[in-house]
Amino acid sequence: MSASLADTLEGGEMLHLPARVTHARRGGLRHAFAYHVDYLLLDPGRVRPRAFFSRNRFNLFALHDKDHGGPRGQGRGADWAREVFAGAGLHEVTVALMTQPRILGYWFTPVSFWLALRGDALLAVIAEVNNTFGQRHSYLCHLPGFTPIAPGDDLTAAKVFHVSPFQDVRGTYHFRFAVSGDTAAIVIRQVDGSEGLLATLHGTFFPATPRHLLGAALKRPGGAMRVIVLIYWNALRLKLKGAGYRPLPPPPDHEVSR
Template identity: 30%
Template sequence: MRPDYRGGNRGSAALYRTRITHLRRAPVHHYFEHRSYSWFVDVDALPRLPRWLRPFAVFDARDHLWPAADDTLRGRVDAYLAGKGIDLGGGTVTALMHARVLGHVFNPLTLYWCHDVHGVLQCVIAEVHNLSGDRHAYLLPPADDHAVMVDKRFRASAFSGTDGHYLVRAPQPDDTLDVTISLHREHQPAFVATMRGTRRAAGIRQILALQVTAPLAPLMNVLSMRVQAALLWLRRVPLVPDRAGDRRVTTAASTPRHQLSTRRECPVGPIMARDRQETRSP
């Protein structure tokens, strides 16, 4: 039986072989890049792989957002949007994410493009995870190929607090993926992260090839972030104290729709174990 790779409002589910870069200009100049891959799917038609291939791509709603009455990935998306006063009326939601590989998953950034029943993009959800297992989601207005500004509200790194804002450019991918996020603080140069890639068919041969070119991708992503954290620490980049104000609780209803010029947090930046967040949403 051929696997069912349905998904996305642009055809079948797809894979993007990605190149991710981080550029920090202060207090030291630090650049690194690594390669990984992401899935682009329709959350109502997640890929169904043959049993023997499933260890390399499992999609579990528990890895995203927060529990909902309909505890599927689509149910969780709809519940989050309902808390913001948004009803897509059954429209399509496409997402860029990592799958579980051999039981492991790490989604530093998941993007959801939310369309109404007429196919019009209504908003984008940007969900951020840190290495302590905490997650936060931000609602972004539709902006086509333009950047939107979003306040930093989630402490994703031991080397930064929640001050500053991001400029986020996240157009829905087609033949190419091109996402840019830059952090801006007063009197400091921007910190820039990019994720770029080329679309590939999500066929059996491609999935198997990625297990060779990017083996254990979730674990490798975690390892890369921890190595960079260690390098920054060795270069005496100061750790930012974890303040009580950084642990405020957020809720799905905390940002009404009329404030859709919201701000969003960057997925980049390693996190130390002691930086465990209390950021939660129902």
Template identity: 35%
Template sequence: MMNPPASRLLSATVVHQRMRPLRHRLRYRVVFLLLDLDELESLNARLRLFSLDRPGLFSFRQSDHGAPTGVNLRDEIHGQLRAAGIEATGRVRLLTMPRILGHAFNPLSIFLCEHEHGGMAAVIYEVSNTFGERHRYLVEVEPSQQHATTLRHACGKRLHVSPFMDMNLNYRFTLSLPPDEQSPFQVHIDTCDPEGTVVLSAGLSARQAPVSDSSLLGAFVRHPLLGLKVLGAIHWEALRMLIKGAPFRRHPGAAERPLTVVRSQEASLP
């Protein structure tokens, strides 16, 4: 018997709560795809409303996530894992917002990288800013946590994201992997100052559904201009922060390297 497709459509709610230097809260509904990168070609062949590396109502471009032209994104990720000394040749799933009518902007995408026979080997948090810059935080999963349904780890901030946030901050991630297709997919990120005080708390909670033409059509009806909505929301919330009097930080310059590798002993949190 063939295994059911691993790719899923996620209807998500994203919440941000700033604690310091002033309080500011936002809440938006968006749609994500959780893509098994091995299924990209079959999704492209099976679905009328999904296109791979070409225009479509919903589309996914491997180059949006750093894969050079003609290079499979799964192979590019496996190569990056090997270069980091992590032997993970199994399934790679990507949580990301799709292009809708050709537009997309992903502040955060997450690669879930497994060992050949199962078990999580690494998580890659791919962060993008509105200046066209992208940085990956490649976090090695501790061997004892490879089959855990909740992963907790941390790393230092390396990419300028918000003009209202300092650079000398740390991220604390909590990633709740659903044990079944009926359970929600959840991500929580606390941004902390050097003393460990939370300055920004962000969360994503999403319901899962199969990827089908009907589910994609429903998502389009709810989010017809998703990419423009995300960019518009970023600038609208920035304007609200300025009106509130939030201190403004200039862009300090691009990160020295596009990748930060975080070893399991450095990343683990209780």
């Protein structure tokens, strides 16, 4: 019998997800784009070192605990995620992080996902959202009683965090998660009357061998820097289409929406 996803990650393995990401704005002003990006799935405290990847040290790819879990730039990594899950009543789970890593020291990712796993069952997710203004907010997603999340389950949260200067902070997020040891498919739909946004992420996992990591860097050079350039490029396209600019509001007074 093959190991469960939780056992694989607790054993120090790391998975590489070359993912296709799409964004489509709905309503009166339509805009859509797609790009490919590299995510890693790992248990931060147990991941084994390997060529081209380090934890809390400079490398081609790196994960720094301060980049995740808690205030931006002052994160506490998986300890923070465990506290959030425990505070909601979920204990004794494997906590894994799916995120875009630093590349050559540069870091930015629009959204990372903390996963609460028990075997192959996904019990809860923290969607850790960053904007380009240095702010962060997280959304805790789970079913009543922490029933395992199935691909068709619709998990909702009120939008309370400023992400795009071309959208209001209102409406509802609808999350869908399908994560296994083979594939990941995540859908985030924001609904605000006739307006909204549909974002998707999907791809197939591979063992994060040095060969795969080096290949990713060569196929998609720049990593997180490339992603933020694409964000600004599409912001310019939206502005040229006539999208109205919203000033930056204060961040929410709470760190996690539950």
